[in-house]
Amino acid sequence: MTDQITLYSYWRSSAAYRVRIGLNLKGLRYEIQPVHLLRDGGEQHTPAFRKTNPQGLVPVLEHGNRQLRQSLAILEYLDETWPDRPLLPATARARQRARAIAQAIACDVHPLNNLRVLKYFEHEWHVPQPERDTWVKHWINEGFAAIEEMLGGHLSTGQYCEGEAPTIADCCLVPQVYNARRFGVDIAAYPTIARIEQACLALAAFDLARPERQPDRPE
Template sequence: MGEELRLYSYWRSSAAYRVRIGLNLKGLAYEIAPVHLLRDGGEQHSESYRQANPQGLVPVLQHGQRVFRQSLAILEYIDEIWPTPALLPATARERQRVRALAQLIACDVHPLNNLRVMRYFDHTWHVPQSERDEWTRHWIVDGFTAFEAMLVDHPSTGTFCDGNLPTLADCCLVPQIYNARRFGVDLAAFPNIVRIEQACLDLPAFDAARPERQPDAPAT
């Protein structure tokens, strides 16, 4: 599998952030192809980018001549192609738990506060910024409350969401915590989430994936 990897990414996209973490955990070299989600109405809406992803979303992973979409599907793809270190545990029961935690974030929390939702609230319904921010905080807190409950006193919870190695769940959780901090969510009620975040960010793979470390991040 010596074909080059190119990740179409935006520095502050949670979904792209997940995939950057996964690629880094695998120790894979990849090129970042920045897609600015705000410039000129959003480069993701251009005809050329829509050919790569008809949804007009990031990330997209190009592996050789093949193109892959949807962050969780991309993460499972790279886990199957490069199985070590694994992003999913060894048993079906443990894999189900990790997928459930990952999907809680990726399917139930993140879609409610991503850019296209906020722009629709702004441009179509003219919802004030303060109300949009409160919407975002509400759904993050709602999701984190459930996520924390799934971690507390569970025998599979370890240094990370599941055991003592990072998994798909951690790849999804850390970017959502970044969003939570960005919107001023009080994380005091989520000690396990905060503890796991710190354990993740202590690892070079997570640290290198941080939004502010991306080549398309603003200088300030």
């Protein structure tokens, strides 16, 4: 019998979105524990949540008595604990490529447009909103231009980032595309990324993970 799975999540968090996709692809049942990243200065900063994650970040996955942090590490934990419907391909070369695409997004693109970075710009340096938006769009475009080149025309790119089944790379790509659209990035400039996103969103696992489908979304 599978231990209870609880995901500490925020409806619009890209990192939590990745894990929701992974859980859905695995067919795992889980409960959402909402953490509002904006209300009252951010519930992630409360002493109660800091006991759950000293970094003050979502997601956190509780599996039984274990508390798991960092979205990519959580996705790999899911793959090792429930090997069916793998999130990582079968060969070392393909696994490396899937991880490389995932990390290009999670480690290089996403941190530069993370909420805490933008809040620091706003409150500490008093950077106006238009300049903050320009910052976000610049780094997403820089990252997407490179990822488009990694994907477009590559022999290993199939219906999804790596082959014909969604992997950890797709779990990262789709939330970042959602985030890009929020800031007005022209996704049509990246046709392979746009095509893969649409293939992913046609699957129930991705569709059910969408921010607008989450219980804590605003009315």
